[in-house]
Amino acid sequence: MINRILAWLTDRNHWQGSDGILRRLVEHLGYSLTAVLIAALIAIPLGLYIGHTGRGRFLVVNLAGAARAIPSLGLLYLAVLWLGPKLSGDIAFLAPAGLVLVVLAIPPILSGAYAGVEGVDPDARDAATGMGMRGTEVLRHVEFPCALPLIMSGIRSATLQVIATATIAAVVGLGGLGRFLIDGLAVRDTPQTASGAILVAALALAVDMVLALVQRSVVSRGLTGRYAKAPTVETDNYTETGAKPPTPVLQPIA
Amino acid sequence: MTWLRDHLGDVLGLTVQHIYLAGVPLILGLLIALPLGWLARRYRALYPILIIGTSLLYTIPSLALFIMLPFLLGTKILDPTNVVVAMTIYTVALLVRTVADGLGSVPEAVNQSATAMGYKRGRRFLAVELPLAVPVISAGLRVAAVSNVSIVSVAALIGVEQLGSLFTDGFNRDFMDPIIVGVIACVLLALLFDGAILGLTRLATPWQRAGKAPA
Numbered sequence: 001m002i003n004r005i006l007a008w009l010t011d012r013n014h015w016q017g018s019d020g021i022l023r024r025l026v027e028h029l030g031y032s033l034t035a036v037l038i039a040a041l042i043a044i045p046l047g048l049y050i051g052h053t054g055r056g057r058f059l060v061v062n063l064a065g066a067a068r069a070i071p072s073l074g075l076l077y078l079a080v081l082w083l084g085p086k087l088s089g090d091i092a093f094l095a096p097a098g099l100v101l102v103v104l105a106i107p108p109i110l111s112g113a114y115a116g117v118e119g120v121d122p123d124a125r126d127a128a129t130g131m132g133m134r135g136t137e138v139l140r141h142v143e144f145p146c147a148l149p150l151i152m153s154g155i156r157s158a159t160l161q162v163i164a165t166a167t168i169a170a171v172v173g174l175g176g177l178g179r180f181l182i183d184g185l186a187v188r189d190t191p192q193t194a195s196g197a198i199l200v201a202a203l204a205l206a207v208d209m210v211l212a213l214v215q216r217s218v219v220s221r222g223l224t225g226r227y228a229k230a231p232t233v234e235t236d237n238y239t240e241t242g243a244k245p246p247t248p249v250l251q252p253i254a
Numbered sequence: 255m256t257w258l259r260d261h262l263g264d265v266l267g268l269t270v271q272h273i274y275l276a277g278v279p280l281i282l283g284l285l286i287a288l289p290l291g292w293l294a295r296r297y298r299a300l301y302p303i304l305i306i307g308t309s310l311l312y313t314i315p316s317l318a319l320f321i322m323l324p325f326l327l328g329t330k331i332l333d334p335t336n337v338v339v340a341m342t343i344y345t346v347a348l349l350v351r352t353v354a355d356g357l358g359s360v361p362e363a364v365n366q367s368a369t370a371m372g373y374k375r376g377r378r379f380l381a382v383e384l385p386l387a388v389p390v391i392s393a394g395l396r397v398a399a400v401s402n403v404s405i406v407s408v409a410a411l412i413g414v415e416q417l418g419s420l421f422t423d424g425f426n427r428d429f430m431d432p433i434i435v436g437v438i439a440c441v442l443l444a445l446l447f448d449g450a451i452l453g454l455t456r457l458a459t460p461w462q463r464a465g466k467a468p469a
Contacts, residue, residue: 001325065400065448066441066445068397068400068401068404068444069400069403069404069440069441069444069445070404070437070440070441071403071404071407071408071417071418071421071436071437071440072404072408073407073408073410073411073418073421074407074418074420074421074433074436074437074440075437077421077422077424077425077433078430078433078434078437080425081424081425081428081430081433082430160312160313163313164313164314164315164316165315167315167317167318168317168408168411171411178315178317181315181317181318181321182411184321185321185411185412190325193318193321193322194318194322194325196318197314197315197318197319197321197322200313200314200315200318201310201313201314201315201318204313205310205313208313
């Protein structure tokens with residue numbers, strides 16, 4: 001079995017052409033990154049606002065939780081039946097699938113942004129106000145940088161979920177790596193199905209690694225305690241405040 | 255919603271099936287994750303291996319897992335066991351970290367006190383560490399429960415009957431009513447699971463409410 005999967009994956013013909021692996025990889029990445037980008041544009045400002053003002057906290061806790069309970073497959077079918085007839089061409093399927101992925105990606109990013117701002121050390125916020133910063137300046141120069149680790153972990157778990165879920169876009173006729181799963185299932189071609197599964201998992205891991213590097217470069221070293229020479233004074237202060245380095249939050253996928 | 259009135263019996267049957275497919279893995283997953291999480295705490299070298307290993311399981315799309323398991327287990331493709339095993343894998347993937355972090359959240363002073371009072375390792379784990387870790391573990395269990403209810407519906411694509419069957423059925427007939435009923439039933443079921451876990455957690459952690467009583 002493993003040999004047959006390897007044979008399928010290493011077959012040059014399976015990589016090229018309009019239904020080849022490379023094309024499907026690009027499609028899959030395209031759907032996923034677009035959805036995460038749109039979700040981030042909605043969820044990060046909203047999360048920052050809620051965390052900064054403390055207003056609408058119930059929205060994050062309840063709506064984000066309820067959104068997680070919505071089955072993606074059902075939402076996808078509903079969106080296709082409802083939006084499909086109103087649109088034409090590929091958009092009739094792209095828009096509903098995009099909608100589903102955006103709905104899926106918003107809760108983790110929103111919770112990350114909100115929890116990140118809310119968890120900022122009140123002393124840091126007080127100090128910023130004491131230095132004469134106004135509300136938006138505190139948000140931009142203190143709260144946002146301090147919240148970045150959690151914002152990034154929200155984006156990372158959203159991306160993992162979206163890449164895994166984008167496979168079901170294939171059931172309504174779209175491309176992406178899900179095609180290998182759906183088509184393989186239809187004709188009982190197990191090596192193809194298994195290869196599709198491996199490719200999706202590999203893509204998810206690769207993208208997560210890239211995002212981990214992005215996180216490393218954008219998060220202030222003052223937060224991670226990662227200095228070129230690791231001066232002891234700063235790291236001691238860091239542990240004294242009781243703050244912990246952020247751990248990525250695992251979240252469910254569909 | 256005359257459709258729901260006419261098909262109430264079917265929907266209830268599918269709901270029971272859904273509860274089974276999403277609920278049993280929750281219990282199995284917790285039972286497997288407890289010793290693994292304990293191992294991850296006990297032997298520090300195992301922590302990154304177990305956490306990274308279980309996170310890797312999470313990147314496998316559910317549809318792929320449902321399709322692949324029959325070949326790995328030797329079961330028939332329509333066998334509900336495949337779905338139970340797949341959901342158990344996801345539950346374990348989510349809970350190992352939660353259990354390890356939950357046990358880690360128990361203050362070291364408490365552990366030392368328990369040891370000083372004569373608790374051996376096994377009894378300390380069952381009587382002190384595990385109860386104190388319940389709030390953290392329960393939070394992870396709630397996330398797993400809600401996501402299980404949602405993921406199980408994907409199994410309709412491989413023909414295993416549960417509420418997700420309403421989605422494929424409705425879509426094939428270009429008929430929205432069953433899909434809407436299915437989505438609402440899934441969300442309600444997730445809330446039910448969530449409420450049940452919250453209730454059990456309250457029962458298991460009476461000390462959390464003690465502070466609120468008038469002194």
